[in-house]
Amino acid sequence: MNILLTGGAGFIGSHIGDALIADGHTVIAVDNLSTGDRENVNNEAYFYECDIRDRDAIDRVFRENRIDLVSHHAAQTDVRRSVARPGYDASVNILGLLNLMDCCLQHNVARVMFASTGGAIYGEQDYFPADEKHPTRPISPYGVSKLSSEAYLYYYSAVHGVDVAILRYANVYGPRQNPHGEAGVAAIFTNNILAGKECVINGDGSQTRDYVFVGDVVAANVAALPNRGYNVFNIGTGEETDVNRMYDLLRMYAGSDTVPLHGPGKSGEQKRSVLDASKIGRVYGWKPTETVESGLSKTVSWFMSRAAMAVPTV
Ligand SMILES: NC(=O)c1ccc[n+]([C@@H]2O[C@H](COP(=O)([O-])OP(=O)(O)OC[C@H]3O[C@@H](n4cnc5c(N)ncnc54)[C@H](O)[C@@H]3O)[C@@H](O)[C@H]2O)c1
The missing domain is CATH 3.90.25.10 (UDP-galactose 4-epimerase, domain 1)
Known part of the structure; x- marks a missing residue:
């Protein structure tokens, strides 16, 4: 597949890029290098240094590449910064996502994987470990922007038929x-x-x-590639x-x-x-190693x- 990997120069995204390339996929990495590093990007990936909020730049990436699936890992990831600047957090995490999804619809890309968060979305837990049915009560703008992104992606799935795999990571x-x-x-x-x-x-x-090793997170992303429909999976160790x-x-x-x-x-x-990450274990056989x-x-x-x-x- 040709996979558009946003946040491809970042910590988790760059490891996913390496694994996808090793599995024979073509990776088109997009990153504005705000926290990522160009050196992290696999030499065999195509790289675009651009901001996911820049409509023209992102549209160009879609025009120049036939994309089969978007793996969305670019984000404002700093919880404290989200508290200090909630508008900035929302501009990257919500408006950036909408920009990508607009391009997906326009260029007939109907498969998305999204890096969400298990820690910040559930808030203080009612029970331990939290499964995907646990109430979502984020207590930071970062958690709110990730939960909003999930809701937007549900809309794109329900109304536009986009296949969406939400991966809620523990602490990677x-x-x-x-x-x-x-x-x-x-x-x-x-x-x-x-x-x-x-x-x-x-x-x-x-x-x-719940500290989960990045190699296990990569394996979960690879395992969930065949996803169809809208599905939410926790990725953690329990x-x-x-x-x-x-x-x-x-x-x-x-x-x-x-x-x-x-x-x-x-x-x-x-x-x-x-x-509790047993759901992805049941569906795709993933478990942390x-x-x-x-x-x-x-x-x-x-x-x-x-x-x-x-x-x-x-
Ligand atoms: N690390 C964790 O423990 C953890 C936990 C839960 C969820 N996540 C999510 O996983 C994803 C990857 O996180 P990470 O830990 O690798 O962080 P990271 O900061 O290393 O990666 C994020 C990447 O996105 C890029 N980026 C930021 N804003 C951008 C923009 N406007 N346009 C284009 N690129 C932009 C950064 O340069 C960086 O390379 C994020 O979506 C994050 O919210 C991470």
Whole structure:
């Protein structure tokens, strides 16, 4: 297939691009490089540096390529930025999606996969782990924009017959995650530990997340490629890990004995988040293969090799 991959220079999107190319697909990557890196993009992908909100630029991508499916991973992903600038978040996450969908209708592209979020959409959970039927109560503009995107995609599916697979990711981590943003605690901590900088844990560190390795997220995207109709799938491990344990594992794999600082707890931060991903297991046979231990160990190895490459030899 010819797959238009938005956010193709980003952390998750670039890994998906690699897998699709390895499977023989043609990847047309679109990214404005706001948080992504051109170096992440597979050499065999076609690359367009453009903004998903730019109608003419996106239309050109559709005109120049016969697209079979859109895998939409470009987004404003920073929860705190969404709180500070909800209009900007909506412009990228909602208006950018509508721009893409307009082009899909105009160019007869009727298959879409969408990177949504399990953590931010469910809000503080009523039960653990949350399945796809759990009430959606986002408490950030980012969660609202992802939930709105899902609703728009439902409209495109119901009224225009577009096949839509919504993948609600848990907390994704792994190689290439940007350690300089606000999100991505595994990348931020690993980077700091390796650089000998202090790590600050918000509050007592007992808040839990469902950490899923990027390779498993890629496998879920590949597994769901045949999707028809409108379907929502959680992508997570069903395992809760608290921030203290995550820090301890990273420190151990990095061979460091540094002690973290504890800062004040962040108001509004979710206490617990964990997903039940058994639905995609039943439908497509997907299940995660990495434990948090094996995945974090691979992540630390990748950051260490990158740090070693960056050190000039004399
Ligand atoms: N990382 C996670 O834990 C996680 C969890 C749930 C959902 N997601 C979703 O997965 C997707 C990928 O996230 P990621 O973690 O790889 O983040 P990322 O920031 O590495 O990737 C997002 C990419 O989108 C690009 N982008 C941003 N705005 C754009 C615009 N206006 N036009 C074109 N490109 C633009 C960025 O340059 C970047 O390459 C996002 O939709 C995100 O919301 C991620």
